[in-house]
Amino acid sequence: MPESSIQRGQLCCVTVSKWWYRVIIHRVINDQEVEVFYPDYGNLEIVRKSWLRFLKWCYLKLPAQAIPCSLAWVKPVEGTWSNAATLLFKKLCGSKLLVGIVDEYVNGILHLFLCDTSTEKDVYFHCVLRDGGCADVCGENIPSQEFKELNPSALYVQPSGKE
Template identity: 35%
Template sequence: MTSLQEAYRATLYSPLQIDDVQPGNIYASKHKDGKWYRTSVIKVINPGSIAVFYCDFGYYNHLTLQQLIPLQPQFLELPYQAINAKLSGIKPKQSKWTMDDCKFFQKLVLRKSLVSILVSIETDELYKCDKVLNLKLIDTSTETDVHINEVLIRKGIAVLDDTPVTLSNGNN
């Protein structure tokens, strides 16, 4: 992050044209906090609205063309530090996860030694150029392993998801 800030400190404007911006490519962008971050373009809507993913912090935003700068090659070497993932084999008992469900999940996993088993990689439903890892999470911080999916089902906030899992290498 320090090197990224140094490299872009004097940058005042973007040399990019709208046709230069490609979904899936990574750029530098200046955030409202004044710092530069690596951002992956999800979709170009128009010059005033480009959907991006902050690939090292895990959140989405909309930027303007003027906020994107070509990323210097040395900053492409580091893989994403934030990735999209979901629990495999379960879904919320209700139509979507509630705030209480999320708080319970956070309590289950926060500051725990977790092992994840990669079940599959799929294309994000909303952002087609993004991938989502389907994971099984296991808490190994105690003598007996705790399978997070099973805890959520026992608690009554999740049910088994009988949707077939498509095995993928992430290149589809």
């Protein structure tokens, strides 16, 4: 892929372990690497520029499979999510299968409660974040100020209009 095409927001594909994935260039890191967003999975990853290729037209038209999500009924204590809150959230997620309980779908964002049911007692994320002093339970769904930064699918994935 030519260097002139490697810029933020460019939809392309990347090969990783002989598999091809749709990606959107999120930011250029340096001469060799870019951070990409996987619109079908919702994650960010740093990859080599040399792995990028233009995407065939037929794959450009496919809707993204990742859905912008936000935890229901919580907001950060200080207005923005602290590093401690982010680390706690990542620790809670781990590599576990979680149960998501949908509260509502508004403006293209799915607001849900997350629950770890792998232990004898169910663990609700909003309660753990509240009890850890990282979040206030507010009873309404208001995405945080840095929602788009922490959830890049909100930047690139448009709601289908079927709500």
